[in-house]
Amino acid sequence: MSKSLWFIISYLIGFLILLKIFPTIVGSLVIALFFTILIDVIASYLEKIKISRKITAPLAAVIFYGAIVYAFYSLIPITIEESTKAFEVLKGINFNSIPGKTGEIINTLLDTAGKYLNDLIIQLAGYLASNISNYITVALLLIVASGYMAIASKRLWLSIDKFFPNSEIKSTKKFLLKTYSDLRKFVSGQIITALFVGIITWFMALILGFPYAIFLGILAGITDFIPYLGVFITAFPLILLGFTNFELIGIIKALTILITANQIETWILAPRISGGKVNLNWFLILISMFIFGQTFGVVGVLITIPLLIIFKNIWGMYIIQYLKNI
Template identity: 35%
Template sequence: MIKTTRNWVLGYFLVLFSTLFLFPMTSRVLGLAFLFSLIINAPSEFVSKKVSKSVLSLATGLALLGFMFFLIYSAIPITINGAMSIAEELEALLKDGRFDSWLEKLPVFISSAITDLGETASKWLSESAINIGRFVASNITSWLTGTILLIVAAFFIARRTGVIRRNGQLLFPLCDHKKVEEFLDSLYRDFQTYVTGQLLIALTVGAIIGTGTAIIGVPNALFLGLLAGITNFIPFLGVVITAIPMLVLSFVNKGFWGLVGAVVVLVIANQLEMWVLSPRILSNRVKINWFIVLVSLVAFGELLGVFGVVFAVPLLIFVKRFWKEFVLVERSGKNWESTTGTGIKKARKKKEPSQEKATDSQKD
């Protein structure tokens, strides 16, 4: 019966994975909604009373919703203004007499190339700001539809998580329902552990980025802190997403030394996460090799875009749990056993028959 259960679980996984291509918007938004429901339920894991859990989940969901709208509301003007400011800085630099005198000291072909490059960059930034505005205007309707679906689905899943977990086994006929229930519970706990750990790390990193940018005098520190916290759910790439607007704002508003200060803040946050937060919070909970995570991020990112980057680690968690619950268990029934630390299989040795006790004549 375990083979039947395994096949049903694998079949559902393949069907759900195929919907990412058949119904890209709906399936990907629902996948994000599931992750958001885990975030909504994460703080309630630390309280015991049912009423307190419901209130805390609702408060977390509303706070998350407010953060999302604030980021969306702030991101567009900040991006456009940043691009326009850099374009103006480049244009002013090209018209500065000191820059021209410096170019005169260089060979003609080099100075001409630098001048053309600066003019091209300034023009490209100006056009990029206009194109961003057009892109947002043409896609705002579908984004609003997806956002509404995301919000409704996230709150529904968070509210009905217990019912879904209790009745999930009904979707697996002719299977070992106890095994199905154990697998789904273990898988959900793995997801919740990962998201809760990432939430704690995200709050810490977001606080460091927001406080650091406020100290060095960079505007929109709250926006940068929230952006760092939310994008921190994307391993390795979250810091890159935050670094781009942070460095641009620092350079535009504070010049070279503002740029240096932003780099220092980013390095402190990144190193603290890498050497202190992640090992202490996640390493002992969700044990997945960092190289496998990195390769998965690149592979799923190439396959599904930004959604693939977000879903990469949850997909790895499913594969790991499926392998542990079904593949290793099946192997153990075939004279194989699994080493706890590495998962490497090795043949189970038969116990050697005990030596017969020596007879009295042998003793003599």
């Protein structure tokens, strides 16, 4: 068995152990690495329109981080505001006209839910206020770490043989280049797909008369990077906005937007844009996402596809080759 393979497996196991022991720090570094690749890909797209590399890298960072800050800065207040409105709308409906005790039960449930919502909002505000410094620290760590990784990546590559002593360094570099290339392909496909999902969501929300259409489009595009779970983050404020502005027909409008964007992504965008880039089975991704998510939390969901890419390349470049030589 190749010495390079044992080094790779050892580093991978060490990484997973550290992620389990220090989830916040290691998770932030992992997300920072993903952001570094993503910003580099965006910068590469900007270079195609004849913009200097010195400008594209910071411009890509501003675009990406600006979109994240805007989406999640707006998400909480809009969701709280619309949740409050939704309960007011429900309380305005005359459930007492329903025969029997059903109407009385519904009104009691709404009163209880309203009190619970008020308590939840107060608790959430207190939690955010007490943990705001932690969020700022993590955000700064992400920005600084991604910037450092972008600068130090070339030096790290030049000294890669120090991390794999007395091993087949050529095959190691081939594996690392293949893995990084696959990650870039995945990120590249995701950027284009997320952009289209965001535009579709924004356009349909605008046409159907939803407020905060730009916010919904940006949120849909940003959360599209989270496999399978991103759509639920967008769905919550979208359905709330639909209900508070158009009542029950608004829920149908919101579901129409979600289903349309999801189906276009599933049957048109993903197969054409990402299908040939990283060949991974969707069922394997789904099962792996639940396993890594349960083991490592939110970061586990985010690293599912990169880990599957690594496992796939280990199998294809080392295991199969070893089995052939037996």
